[in-house]
Amino acid sequence: MTKLGRLTDFLKKPAAIGALTFIATMIVVGMFMGPTTCNSGWASGSIGRRGACSHHGGVNHGPAQLRFITSILFGVAAGIFANKIQNGRPENSSPEALKASDSGGTICPTCGSTMRALVQNGRIQLKCMAHGCGYERRYR
Numbered sequence: 712m713t714k715l716g717r718l719t720d721f722l723k724k725p726a727a728i729g730a731l732t733f734i735a736t737m738i739v740v741g742m743f744m745g746p747t748t749c750n751s752g753w754a755s756g757s758i759g760r761r762g763a764c765s766h767h768g769g770v771n772h773g774p775a776q777l778r779f780i781t782s783i784l785f786g787v788a789a790g791i792f793a794n795k796i797q798n799g800r801p802e803n804s805s806p807e808a809l810k811a812s813d814s815g816g817t818i819c820p821t822c823g824s825t826m827r828a829l830v831q832n833g834r835i836q837l838k839c840m841a842h843g844c845g846y847e848r849r850y851r
Contacts, residue, residue, distance in 0.1 A: 729790025736782040821846045
């Protein structure tokens with residue numbers, strides 16, 4: 712398998728999608744939050760080095776924590792969403808079977824189309840809706 716093939720296989724995993732979403736959110740939110748400041752609002756190019764905010768109430772960690780928590784939430788949500796999409800439907804289902812399963816209908820064992828339930832005189836009758844199939848099943 713080529714490196715590109717391994718990369719695309721990796722990117723199909725929900726955990727990888729969640730991790731990439733986490734990283735992208737950290738970057739994007741960081742761009743909007745601006746530079747780190749002191750608790751007093753003082754902005755200095757040397758914040759993060761020795762004592763730059765010592766006379767200004769210390770470094771303001773609130774925006775960084777908000778950025779981290781937001782990124783975690785977006786990453787987890789993206790991973791869960793990707794997992795639901797990936798595991799939502801079987802790969803080899805016919806369109807008729809998917810329509811029947813989505814609507815809660817019964818699938819014809821002969822042709823795979825949606826069957827219709829008819830109730831007459833307290834009896835239930837299932838009829839296939841496909842043209843030419845003619846399959847019926849009756850219940851008392």
